[in-house]
Amino acid sequence: MTSPFSHSLLASALAFGIAFSTAAPAFAEPNKQVQADAEQYKDEALKLLEQLVNIDSGSGYEPGLTQVRDIVVAQLKALGATIEMIPNTAPDKSQHVVATLRGTGNAKILLMAHMDTVFKEGSAAARPFHIKDGRAYGPGVMDDKGGIVAGLYALKILKKLDFKDYAQITFLLDASEETGSAAATALIQKVAKQHDVTLNLEPGRPADGLVIWRKGSATAVVEVKGKASHAGVAPELGRNAAMEAAHQILQLGKLGDAEKKTTINFTVLNAGDRTNVIPDQATAKADVRAAVPEEFDRIEKDLARVSADKLIPDTQVTTRLERGLPPMPQTPETDKLVDIAQGIYGEIGRKLTIEGSGGAADASLSAGVGVPTLDGFGIVGGNIHTPEEYAEVDSVSPRIYLLTRMIMELATRTPGK
Known part of the structure; x- marks a missing residue:
């Protein structure tokens, strides 16, 4: 049964301290299978990232956004997701995507990413995807095509593991995050209310960080x-x-x-x-x-x-x-989500920086309707919204590991009613 967040399973769990401890334990050993799969998928993930980056998909550019959408939808259908496409606000003819996977557990987890970039038509031809000195470059390489890739490969690993200990995973792909269309705003608010927690796949911060508050x-x-x-x-x-x-x-x-x-x-x-x-x-x-x-x-x-x-x-x-977008405040619930993420990253010998941002994002809409939200689960990068935008190649596998394990932990920590 779908219910508003105020009556969701995770909200009840947080209120009574069931789902999360005040400090998640440090995990000594990684999940070997997830780690191996994340490493194995690295080259394949980079090839998909190259394909997406080499398509112009600036906000409102319907031909390119349709190309990106079709590639991503094909991947999601192969994972067994049901697909719903929602028209954007006229005259923009692009479409938002809501992909749903059903499991056998209790948790309802929302993943969000966006298909549009800030770059004009012709940018991909002028600055195509390339790797130099350990960094991948190209328009939208980390904002947010790297986030799309991280989400798809986390779901691929879960499918390979036959992990279904969740009630529902929804992957929402916004076609107009950079311009904040009314259609996307209403859609995100509606979908977020149907979930227990949101993980937004905006880029990981340059110092390998997550975002816990946004203006x-x-x-x-x-x-x-x-x-x-x-x-x-x-x-x-x-x-x-x-x-x-x-x-x-x-x-x-x-x-x-x-x-x-x-x-x-x-x-x-x-x-x-x-x-x-x-x-x-x-x-x-x-x-x-x-x-x-x-x-x-x-x-x-x-x-x-x-x-x-x-x-x-x-x-x-x-x-x-x-x-425009409301603030995404730091809350006790997001602090507990951070504890879990830090424990997971510690499994592979890494530590997250925990940061805020003056930039607004779709995570603000999810948080604004009361859903615990953590942001920055995409591939690590920097120089956002500039011709020098980059993604760290060596962050691809660790970030896929982090997101995959985060979904697994949230699924198993949410109790039934």
Whole structure:
């Protein structure tokens, strides 16, 4: 039976301290079969990664996203998954994928990754997949095609082991994570509520880390109405909307709070189109990040309050806050998930760094509906969203091991009702 997280098996287990101890034991020995399979699949995984990276799949580029989707869906069907495809928000014609595997246990585990990248059409041809000095390069190699590959090969190992001690594993593949479509948001929130725990397959941090908190995102919009006039003949008759917008940027840009990890950075300014005309309209937009939801409420109120202080008389200034992804907070439940992950990585002589991020991600949506969520289970890499984006080749097998064993541990630690 599907139920909201507040009534899920794992929630009950966490509440009574059944599913997780406060500190997971250090495992002395690795699971030899999982370790061997993770090593054996490394070259095959890299070939699949190369195939995916060499396909342009920037957000909204339907031909490339369809190619990636078809490759991944074929792999998932071969593993026995049932497939549902959900249309994206028009006019984007791409599709999200929800793949489901049924087992014989109790735990409902959600894996998430995304098929879209930030790179334009033509990037794959200009910078195709290649390996140099132990690092794989190419558009989206670690964000998030490496995460897709890690998820597929963890599921392949589970199938090879005939491991079915879970009730359900769902692999959700977002086609628009980089742009945050309304369709993806609603889908993730709906699916996450049906699960006990979420493992997000965003890239492992450069120091081999997991992400336990993320900031939420929003956009502050400032609109100014002034009065046009000739900039040379009668500038005094105008009301310069650009000057007022500049004034607002300077004062509203101070609304961040370093102690609370709140930032506001103005990044877009539009005003005027001719140098000899005093502009009568201007718009400024700022990227806003916050670690707690209350800070968005505070920023929204302060935008209206502070913007009342104007530099140019007789201009009209309006502000609004367009909220994006919510924060993913660190919680006692995620700390317990970290304990398990550290114990698993310790089995193969490795240690995870535990980090936060100013970047928002789909994990925020899962956490936002109350589902314990841990992020960063993809392949380790760095220089995200740049032409120098890379993935560490030597992280492929350890990360597949970590994800496979994490699924196994979560499945066996979730008790029945």
